[in-house]
Amino acid sequence: MKYAFAKRVRHLHSSAVRDILKVVNQQGVISFAGGLPDDELFPLEAMEDAFSRVFATGKKSMQYSETEGFLPLRELILERMGRKGIRSYSERNVLITTGSQQAIDLFSRVMFNPGDVVLTEDPTYLAALQVFESYEAEIVPVASDDEGMIPEDLEQKMKQHKPKCVYVVPTFSNPAGRVWSLERRKHLLNMAHKHHVLIFEDDPYGDIQFNQEETYVPLAAMDTGSHVLYTSTFSKTAVPALRTGWITGPFQVVRMMAQAKQANDLHSNSLSQQALYQLFTHHDMDGHIQRLIEVYRSRKDVMIKTLQGADIPGLRFVEPKGGMFLWAELDEAINTSLLIKEAVAKGMAYVPGEPFYAGVPKYNTLRLNFTHSTPEKIEKGIGIFADVVHKEMESVAMYT
Amino acid sequence: MKYAFAKRVRHLHSSAVRDILKVVNQQGVISFAGGLPDDELFPLEAMEDAFSRVFATGKKSMQYSETEGFLPLRELILERMGRKGIRSYSERNVLITTGSQQAIDLFSRVMFNPGDVVLTEDPTYLAALQVFESYEAEIVPVASDDEGMIPEDLEQKMKQHKPKCVYVVPTFSNPAGRVWSLERRKHLLNMAHKHHVLIFEDDPYGDIQFNQEETYVPLAAMDTGSHVLYTSTFSKTAVPALRTGWITGPFQVVRMMAQAKQANDLHSNSLSQQALYQLFTHHDMDGHIQRLIEVYRSRKDVMIKTLQGADIPGLRFVEPKGGMFLWAELDEAINTSLLIKEAVAKGMAYVPGEPFYAGVPKYNTLRLNFTHSTPEKIEKGIGIFADVVHKEMESVAMYT
Numbered sequence: 025m026k027y028a029f030a031k032r033v034r035h036l037h038s039s040a041v042r043d044i045l046k047v048v049n050q051q052g053v054i055s056f057a058g059g060l061p062d063d064e065l066f067p068l069e070a071m072e073d074a075f076s077r078v079f080a081t082g083k084k085s086m087q088y089s090e091t092e093g094f095l096p097l098r099e100l101i102l103e104r105m106g107r108k109g110i111r112s113y114s115e116r117n118v119l120i121t122t123g124s125q126q127a128i129d130l131f132s133r134v135m136f137n138p139g140d141v142v143l144t145e146d147p148t149y150l151a152a153l154q155v156f157e158s159y160e161a162e163i164v165p166v167a168s169d170d171e172g173m174i175p176e177d178l179e180q181k182m183k184q185h186k187p188k189c190v191y192v193v194p195t196f197s198n199p200a201g202r203v204w205s206l207e208r209r210k211h212l213l214n215m216a217h218k219h220h221v222l223i224f225e226d227d228p229y230g231d232i233q234f235n236q237e238e239t240y241v242p243l244a245a246m247d248t249g250s251h252v253l254y255t256s257t258f259s260k261t262a263v264p265a266l267r268t269g270w271i272t273g274p275f276q277v278v279r280m281m282a283q284a285k286q287a288n289d290l291h292s293n294s295l296s297q298q299a300l301y302q303l304f305t306h307h308d309m310d311g312h313i314q315r316l317i318e319v320y321r322s323r324k325d326v327m328i329k330t331l332q333g334a335d336i337p338g339l340r341f342v343e344p345k346g347g348m349f350l351w352a353e354l355d356e357a358i359n360t361s362l363l364i365k366e367a368v369a370k371g372m373a374y375v376p377g378e379p380f381y382a383g384v385p386k387y388n389t390l391r392l393n394f395t396h397s398t399p400e401k402i403e404k405g406i407g408i409f410a411d412v413v414h415k416e417m418e419s420v421a422m423y424t
Numbered sequence: 425m426k427y428a429f430a431k432r433v434r435h436l437h438s439s440a441v442r443d444i445l446k447v448v449n450q451q452g453v454i455s456f457a458g459g460l461p462d463d464e465l466f467p468l469e470a471m472e473d474a475f476s477r478v479f480a481t482g483k484k485s486m487q488y489s490e491t492e493g494f495l496p497l498r499e500l501i502l503e504r505m506g507r508k509g510i511r512s513y514s515e516r517n518v519l520i521t522t523g524s525q526q527a528i529d530l531f532s533r534v535m536f537n538p539g540d541v542v543l544t545e546d547p548t549y550l551a552a553l554q555v556f557e558s559y560e561a562e563i564v565p566v567a568s569d570d571e572g573m574i575p576e577d578l579e580q581k582m583k584q585h586k587p588k589c590v591y592v593v594p595t596f597s598n599p600a601g602r603v604w605s606l607e608r609r610k611h612l613l614n615m616a617h618k619h620h621v622l623i624f625e626d627d628p629y630g631d632i633q634f635n636q637e638e639t640y641v642p643l644a645a646m647d648t649g650s651h652v653l654y655t656s657t658f659s660k661t662a663v664p665a666l667r668t669g670w671i672t673g674p675f676q677v678v679r680m681m682a683q684a685k686q687a688n689d690l691h692s693n694s695l696s697q698q699a700l701y702q703l704f705t706h707h708d709m710d711g712h713i714q715r716l717i718e719v720y721r722s723r724k725d726v727m728i729k730t731l732q733g734a735d736i737p738g739l740r741f742v743e744p745k746g747g748m749f750l751w752a753e754l755d756e757a758i759n760t761s762l763l764i765k766e767a768v769a770k771g772m773a774y775v776p777g778e779p780f781y782a783g784v785p786k787y788n789t790l791r792l793n794f795t796h797s798t799p800e801k802i803e804k805g806i807g808i809f810a811d812v813v814h815k816e817m818e819s820v821a822m823y824t
Binding site for chain 1: 425437540677
C-alpha cells in the first residue's frame with residue numbers, strides 16, 4: 025500500500041545527530057557528537073533512594089495524574105528558578121513536560137500557523153529548527169556574534185518579518201557555546217516589548233556554569249511577566265532517562281500548552297516527577313551539580329589544550345563558559361559534513377556544523393561535546409581528529 | 425500582551441472528563457467518571473523490585489536512549505502481541521510511546537492534512553476525537569451498533585468521503601463497552617483493502633477480558649501487514665504513571681512516526697521502559713492480570729446488579745465483556761450533561777455521553793467506570809445516581 029502522509033512530514037527527517045549517534049554506538053568510536061552527560065557521574069544511589077521514597081508513599085504514586093505535573097515538583101522548580109531571579113510566577117505558570125524538547129514542540133503547536141515567522145540565532149539548536157519546520161513556520165536567522173544577536177540585524181528583521189516569536193539559547197548556547205551579554209539581552213527584551221513579540225528562552229545548560237563569579241540573568245528574570253516563555257530540564261543536572269523538563273511563562277500560553285499536552289500524551293511520567301522531587305529534597309543536588317561543573321570544566325580544559333597543541337589548520341573557537349559544547353571553525357577548504365565519514369572510520373565522531381544553520385551554513389564548522397568522554401579519550405579523539413583534518417588538507421592541496 | 429495562537433487551537437479545549445476529575449478529586453465524591461484502574465491493585469512490591477533490577481544494571485540505564493524505545497521491551501511486546509495472533513512484525517515495526525495517547529497523536533501528526541477525513545464509531549474515545557480535531561481532520565461518524573460499525577453505512581461513507589483512516593476500538597470499546605463481531609471485523613478489513621484506507625486499531629483494554637472462553641481476534645492479526653496500525657499500553661495491565669504504550673504497523677508509517685517523535689520529545693522515559701521489561705520478565709504479570717480481571721468482573725457484576733435493582737427510568741445497557749466501562753441510556757427526558765452538576769453535588773460523578781459523539785449526541789447517555797471503586801462504593805454511588813435521576817424525572821413531570 026502507498027501511504028499518503030500529511031504535507032507537514034516534508035519537513036520531518038531523522039536528526040543528523042541521532043543518526044550519527046546510532047552508528048557511533050554500534051562501532052564503539054570516541055564520540056564528541058551527542059549532547060550526552062557522563063553517565064559515570066549519574067547519582068545512582070541517590071536516585072534509587074529517591075524512587076524508594078516514592079514507593080514508600082504508597083500505590084497512589086502510580087495512578088494517572090494531572091496534565092500540569094506533580095505540584096511539589098512545580099513548587100521546587102519555582103524555588104530553583106527564583107534563585108536565578110525568575111520570581112514573577114506561581115505553580116499555575118509551570119507545566120511539566122517530557123524533556124524541554126516537548127516544551128518547544130507544544131509551544132510551536134499552539135503558536136505557529138504555516139508561514140508564521142520565528143527568528144533564531146544562527147547557528148542554533150538543531151532539534152528546535154526541526155520542530156519549527158514540522159509546524160511549517162518560516163525560520164529567519166538573525167546574524168549573531170559571540171555576544172548574541174546583532175542589534176541592527178534583529179531590529180531590521182523584526183520590522184521586515186513581523187515574527188511571532190524569537191527563539192534563543194542565551195546562556196551557553198547549543199551549538200555555539202555563547203553567552204549573551206546583558207546589553208544584548210536587554211535589547212532583545214526591548215525589541216520584543218516594542219513589537220509585541222514572544223521570546224522563547226531555552227535554558228537547558230544554565231546550571232552548568234564554569235565561572236561562578238559571573239552572573240547571567242535569564243531573560244525571564246527581566247521580563248515584566250508577559251513576553252518570555254522559559255524552558256529548562258533535569259536532563260543535564262540529574263539524569264536524561266527520566267525525560268523531565270518544564271516550561272514557565274504567561275498563564276494564557278502555559279494553559280493552552282497544557283491543553284495541547286492533554287491531546288499529545290495526557291501527562292508526563294509521574295513516578296519520575298515524584299522521584300525528582302524526592303531526589304532534590306533529600307539529597308545534596310547542589311553539591312552534585314558542583315561536582316559535575318568541576319569535572320566538565322576540567323574536560324573542557326583538556327579539550328582546549330589538546331586542540332591548541334594539535335596545530336589544526338585554521339582552527340578558531342571561543343572558550344565555553346559553561347554547558348557541554350565547544351564550537352569550532354576550521355580552514356575554509358574543509359567541509360565537515362563530508363569529513364565525518366572518514367573521521368568515524370578512523371575512530372572519532374563530531375557533529376558537522378551545517379544542520380545547525382537556519383541560514384547559509386558555514387561548512388567548515390563543527391560541534392564538539394566535552395562532557396561524555398574521559399580526559400584520555402578526549403586527547404586520543406582530538407588526536408585522531410587532527411590527523412583526519414591534516415590528511416584532508418593535504419588532499420585539498422593536491423587538487424588545487 | 426495579546427497572544428495570537430495558531431488556528432489549530434480553536435479545536436483545543438480541556439477534556440470534559442479531566443475537568444470533572446479535577447472537581448471530583450477535590451470534593452471526595454464517589455467517582456465513576458475517570459478511566460482509572462484501582463490503585464489498590466497496583467503491583468507495588470514487584471514494581472519496586474523491577475526498578476531495583478534496573479538500577480543494578482548500572483548508570484547507563486539513566487542515559488539518553490533511542491527514539492524507537494528499549495529493544496528488549498519491544499521484543500517482549502512482540503511476544504505478547506504474538507499470543508493474540510499479531511505475528512507479522514519485527515522490532516523495527518514497534519515504536520514505544522508516552523502512553524497510547526501519544527500513538528494516536530503521532531499518527532495524526534504524520535497523516536492528516538486539514539480537511540482529511542477520519543471515520544470513527546459513534547460514540548467513540550473522546551481524547552482521540554480531540555487529537556483528530558487538533559490536526560483539523562474532518563471526523564465522520566459511522567452508524568454503529570453493539571457488533572461494531574454497520575456495514576451499509578461504512579460502505580456508503582467510504583465511497584462518499586474517501587477517508588484517510590478508520591479509527592476503531594473494536595474490543596471493549598470506550599465508552600460503549602462493545603466487542604465487534606468477527607464478521608464486522610472482516611468486513612472493515614475488506615473495505616480498507618478495497619478502498620486503500622488505513623485502520624487505526626486502538627486496543628488499551630484487550631487484556632481485561634471477563635469471559636476467557638471467547639476469542640476476539642485483533643484486526644492487526646488478520647491484516648496482510650500493510651493496512652492496520654495497532655496501539656496498546658501498559659497503563660491498564662501494569663500502572664498508568666509510567667505512561668508507556670506502543671504502536672505497531674507498517675514500517676513506513678512507524679518510521680515516520682518515530683521521526684515525528686524525535687521532534688515531539690526525543691524519546692519516552694527509558695528508565696520506566698527498562699522497569700516494565702524487568703517487571704514482566706521477573707514477575708508473574710499474567711497471574712496479576714488474571715487477578716485484575718477477577719476483581720473488575722465482580723465489580724462490574726455489582727454495578728449491574730445495583731443498576732438493575734434501582735428501577736432507573738428508561739435504563740438500558742449492554743453488559744460489558746471486558747474493559748473498564750459500562751455505557752448506559754436513560755429515559756429520553758434526561759440530559760446527563762445537565763444532570764452532572766446535581767450528581768456531583770449529591771456525591772457521585774459519571775461522564776455525560778455527549779462529548780463522546782462525533783455526530784448528533786444522545787444526551788440521555790452516560791459512561792460509568794466500575795474498576796476504580798469498591799463494591800460498597802459502587803452500591804452507594806449508584807444509589808445516589810438513582811435518586812438524582814428519580815428526582816429529575818419528577819421535576820420533568822412537573823413541567824410537562
